[in-house]
Amino acid sequence: MIHNLTLSDVLSEHARSRPETTAVVDGELRLTYPHLDARVSRLASALAGRGVAAGDRVLWLGQNSHAILELLLACSRLGAVFCPANWRQSADELRFVLSDLSPKVVVWEHSDTTAALAPGTGQRERSETSAGLAPDAGLAAVDRPVSWVRAGEEYEEFLASGELHDFPPVEDTAPVLALYTAAFDGRPNAALLSSAALVAHSTSLLVVRQMEPGFTFLDNGPLFHVGTMMFCLATLQIGGTNVIMPAFDAEELCRLVDAEKVTQAFLFGQMIDAVVAANAGGKYDLSSLRFISHSAEWDEMTTVDDSPWCRSKMGGYGQTEVGGMLTFLGLAPGAAGFAGRPSPLVQVRILAPDGTELPPGEVGEICARGKSLFSGYFARPELNAAKSAYGWHHTGDLGRREPDGTITFVGPKLRMIKSGAENVYPAEVERALKAHPTVADAAVIGTPDERWHQAVKAVVVTRPGKTATAEELIEHVRSTLASYKKPREVVFAEEIPKKGFTPDYDALDERYGGGNYPGV
Amino acid sequence: MIHNLTLSDVLSEHARSRPETTAVVDGELRLTYPHLDARVSRLASALAGRGVAAGDRVLWLGQNSHAILELLLACSRLGAVFCPANWRQSADELRFVLSDLSPKVVVWEHSDTTAALAPGTGQRERSETSAGLAPDAGLAAVDRPVSWVRAGEEYEEFLASGELHDFPPVEDTAPVLALYTAAFDGRPNAALLSSAALVAHSTSLLVVRQMEPGFTFLDNGPLFHVGTMMFCLATLQIGGTNVIMPAFDAEELCRLVDAEKVTQAFLFGQMIDAVVAANAGGKYDLSSLRFISHSAEWDEMTTVDDSPWCRSKMGGYGQTEVGGMLTFLGLAPGAAGFAGRPSPLVQVRILAPDGTELPPGEVGEICARGKSLFSGYFARPELNAAKSAYGWHHTGDLGRREPDGTITFVGPKLRMIKSGAENVYPAEVERALKAHPTVADAAVIGTPDERWHQAVKAVVVTRPGKTATAEELIEHVRSTLASYKKPREVVFAEEIPKKGFTPDYDALDERYGGGNYPGV
Incomplete structure (x- = not known):
């Protein structure tokens, strides 16, 4: 145990080393590190009371919230695994996540989709079964109680019900965070990250971004995505402050940057333009923000960051499976x-x-x-x-x-379409299309799009004697996948050109106007 | 193996990612990362040829040299343990190290003491026995061949004799570096550091010192000490350049800083004054050096470093056993x-x-x-x-x-005396004094000293009917321990005041003028 350092250990140290530092700001809630530490212990006790033990999963369905960080740290304290899921998914997709991950506890915020999944008022547990899961899912049939805790008051009561006590040490190589990623075969997979991996990734960000104590990160991007989560965790690692926004809103972002003297937020292109527009009159002081140079107006409002992270171009290459970033542009000036x-x-x-x-x-x-x-x-x-x-x-x-x-x-290696900030995997959309009774075969490509970088375009072969309109098929995909994955356009064809068993994407691109793929 | 990262792995990556970057400069020798990587592979093969396998020790006796880094990395490639020993120790102390560490290979530079230990010309191996070791040493009797390789031409021939080939992976938790430290009971102990620990410590220095690619470190302090070794390894970690000086020399340091555009060196107080004096005429351009503010002349010659490492006061708390630094002043502004x-x-x-x-x-x-x-x-x-x-x-x-x-x-917790930059442990000097035939009991204290911070003072009780002069006892200590550990003054007393079995140091300080202990 001498070499061990879990996320829970990092919090325990900060509670001692930074008794007066604000760890989390979320709306009216402000938590110092000792407060956060105590809440996490109570929450871990409460989760253990619902049967959560080492290796068990806890699922969050909702927007960004301080509860995400608390649940992650509580799971670390127990050796359990926490998953913040993309709440923008369809009810079918969330149902898949529930069956796939088989969590012991689900903490949820109300939305049309989550309400369709969560049990009715007064009903604390209900059984989930794996019925409908593909037989190749590699999962045993799931038929056991799941505790549902609604975010807000019920979560606070749940947390308060936990007792403050010590927990036995947990190996830092145990998985603690699960993030759903890329659908390799048309189905998402939960990448498991250990405390050791997350701590290591955080230190690489501390090095490249030159983060220091006092660093204040605005969690305005989705915390179910590694891009925001990695900065949230690096901020925790250096003992800084995480300011949580439920979701991006340009004016509210300006207000929070000013009020909390935010050092960095999760921003790019269009979002930066929206912030510049929202602060056109200079109502808010954004000078604490040290970020990438973008436009004359932006650079004047903020302070250009001279750390390697932002020095020339921001970023590098990364994916959830490597904890976030694998390579950094900042480590290769003039590369x-x-x-x-x-x-x-x-x-x-x-x-x-x-x-x-x-x-x-x-x-x-x-x-x-x-x-x-x-x-x-x-x-x-x-x-x-x-x-x-x-x-x-x-x-x-x-x-x-x-x-x-x-x-x-x-x-x-498998084709990917970039629509806005989102990745769309053709295989996933193709699988959804092929599930429609009229569709015999389908292939999906990306066509250049001025606003979204690429638009999703489907080429469909119908079954003999069957027909469907483009609108019907688009609506069919929308009802089973996140809205941004639905085709913008559907064209009908006699056949899909193939290379072996997979679509010949190059031929499809040429024939149907595909292009602008990321990284090419 | 997916999570593994040894020092050897770090080098392998740099050889690919930084094919044109200079890794090491030592006199006329300049090695890019691919050159260093190839030499390390040859050296590892050559060491394996002399029987060095996983867990075996390789000892260096000499000044700073590129060979220290090469031997460390070659041992990492083999899973072996490398120890750069303090070559300023007495022949008796080095003999203890040889018996204690029982290395398979010793690489040595010529000095009066090493020449007394190394076998004669033409004799490549000789047996070392553990005879004379205290029975509580916890060591099995050692009586096996040791290969001696002389630094310089013989080392180059030895290295060139190794073949270039791949090596099986080594766990990064295996010890790779042994550094002799504090004598808790009057005898030094070799602290074992793994690649995982050294890599982790390096990243903490990268964070606090805000080191970047291009960082050039002048290894002018002794590499057998963690203070210099930790910056040498952090420089390796970020893919920077290590410039090796055999030992500190103010004018040569100026020349190297200018010629190699050195970013940082191992300097403090008196050494900085000596550098300022050596460069009084402004002969050398030291502006690449980004270091702590010291004096008006120094600050004008160099660039004051604004990273947390140097921002207010440099340093923190550390020891070899934690890889170097455990705490940093730079992480606690205004603490x-x-x-x-x-x-x-x-x-x-x-x-x-x-x-x-x-x-x-x-x-x-x-x-x-x-x-x-x-x-x-x-x-x-x-x-x-x-x-x-x-x-x-x-x-x-x-x-x-x-x-x-x-x-x-x-x-x-055990008393320590600070003389210059060196730690003197009373127990060690007392043990040496008590080995003299005339000495019945002895206690050692530190007295305030304007130049050296403290001076070593011995209080000695002679055996009934026996006498010795202060000079005799000082010479006796000098002959068995490093010169800086010998008492500057010896006083004779009737008895040593005790607290239980140990000297009552507070009473001794009061009676014999002790004081100025570090950290009090």
């Missing part, structure tokens, strides 16, 4: 490869399908080892074996080494 | 406790002797857990059990939490 150089805590290799390393200049799969890597997907033994072939994590993305040693991200 | 706050990768507790945590304001032992902690001492099972009592590493130092959560270092 040839636009993904930069690996984090100080990982190794990267460009591997051929047979596991041999490719020389600089040749395209292969970006593979990795290191301290920040995930522990595999929950309940996906076959996929896990494939993803860790030859002792290296296979990212599923293509890249190459440039002569200067930097990495270029070439594109996903 | 009450002058040791600052813990590194982001450790936990600190102030514990009572019974293992219970003490509240803020109460003095207890500084104890720690975390990613950078050592793996225990080599071949000291009983000491290791005592040092890790209650699941916490016991530093042997006293401290307290201040109300603001910061840590104050109060002083060593």
Whole structure:
């Protein structure tokens, strides 16, 4: 245990080292580190009271909330696994998550979709069954009680019911956070991250972003996504302050930056423009914000960050499975490869399908080892074996080494469409389309779109003698997947060109106007 | 292996990511990362050829040299343990190290003391026996061949004899570096540090010192000491350049800073004054050096570093057993406790002797857990059990939490004298004195000294009917311990006041003028 450091341990240390520092701000709620520590202990006790033990899952369905950080830390204290799910998913998608993850406790905020899932008032537990799960899901039938706790008053009562006491130590290699990611076969998978991996990733961000005590992060992006979660956790690691926004709102963001002297937020392109517009009169003082240079107005309102994270272009290459960022542009000033150089805590290799390393200049799969890597997907033994072939994590993305040693991200090995900030995997949309009774075959491509970077376009072959309108098929997809995944356009064809068993995407692009794929 | 990251792995990654970056400069020798990587592979093969396998020790006896970094990395590649020993020790002390560590290979530079130990020309191996070791040393009798390789040409031939090939992966939790430290019972112990601990400590320095690619460190302090080694390794971690100086020399330091555009060196007080004097005419451009503010002349020659490491006062609290620094002043601006706050990768507790945590304001032992902690001492099972009592590493130092959560270092639990930059442990000097035939009892205190902070003073009780001069006893200590440990003054007394079995140091200080102890 001498070398152990869980997220719960990080909190325990801050409660001692930073007794007066604000850990979390969420609306009217302000918690110092000792307050947060005490609440997390009570919450862990309350969860244990509902049967949550080491390895069990706890699910959050809702917007950003201080409860996400508290539930994560409480799970760390118990050795359990916390999953903040994308509450914008359809009821069907959330039902899949419930069956797949089989949580002991669900904490939920009210929405049309969550209300359809949660039990009625006064009913604290109900059984979930795995009926309807595909037989290849690798899950045993689930038929056991799930505790549902509604966010707000009920959550506060639940937390207060827990007792303050010490907890036995937990190994920091145990998974603590589950984030649903990329649907490789048209179905999302929960990437499991251990405390050791999250702490390591946080320190790599501390290094590259040069974060210091006093760092205040505005959690305005979704905390179910690694992009916001990774900065939330790095802020925790350095003993800074997390200011939680339920969801992005430009004016409220300005107010919070001013009031809390926020150092950084989760912002890019259009969001920055919206913030500039919201603060056009200079009503709010945004000078505490140290961020990327963007436009003359923005740079005047804020302070341009000169850390490696923001010095030239922001970012690098990353994915949930590596804890967030695998490579950083900030570690490769003037680099040839636009993904930069690996984090100080990982190794990267460009591997051929047979596991041999490719020389600089040749395209292969970006593979990795290191301290920040995930522990595999929950309940996906076959996929896990494939993803860790030859002792290296296979990212599923293509890249190459440039002569200067930097990495270029070439594109996903499986096609990916970028619509707004969201990734859309053709396989997932195709699977949804093929579930419609009139559809014999389908392929999905991305077409260039000025506003959203790409738009989703479906090519559909109908069954003999059957017909459906484009509107019907779009509505069908919308009813089973998140709205942003639905095709903007559907065209009907006689057949889908194939390469082996998979669609010939290059031919489809040429024929139907596909293009603008990310990383190409 | 997916989460593994040894020092050897860090080098392997840099060889790919930084093919043109200079890793090491040592006199005429300049090595890029790919060159260093290839030399380390050859060296590892050559060491394996001399029988070095996982867990075996390799010893360096000499000044600072590129060979220290190469041997460390080669041992990491093999899973072996490398020890750079203090070559300024007496022949007796080095003999103890040889017996204690029982290395398979010794690489040595010529000096009066090493020449007395190394076999004659043409003789490549000789047996070392543990005869003379105290029976409580916990060591099996050692009587086996040791390979001696002389630094310089013979080392180059040895390295060139190794073949380039791949090595099987090594767990990063395996010890890789052994550094001799504090003599708790009058005898030094080799602290074992794993790759995982060293990598973790390096990242904490990257965070606090805000080190970036391009960082160039001048290794002018002794690499057998964690103070210089920790910056050498952090520079390796970020893919920077280590410039090696055999030993400190003010003018040569100026020349190297200018020529290599050095970012930081291992400097303090008197050394900085010597550098300022050596560069009085402004012959060398030292503006690349970003370091602590010291004097008007110094600040004008160099660039004051504004990272947390140097922002107010430099440093914190540390020891070899925690990988270097445990707490940083830079993480606690305006703190009450002058040791600052813990590194982001450790936990600190102030514990009572019974293992219970003490509240803020109460003095207890500084104890720690975390990613950078050592793996225990080599071949000291009983000491290791005592040092890790209650699941916490016991530093042997006293401290307290201040109300603001910061840590104050109060002083060593066992007395320690500070003479210049060196620590002198009374127990060690007392043991040497008591080995003299005329001495019945002895106690050692530190007296305030304007130049050296403290001077070593011995109080001696002679055996009935025996006498010795102060000069004789001083010479006796000098012949068995490093010169700086010898008493400056010896006074003779009728008896040593005791508290239980140990000297009553407070009474001795009062009677014989002791004071100025570090941390009080």
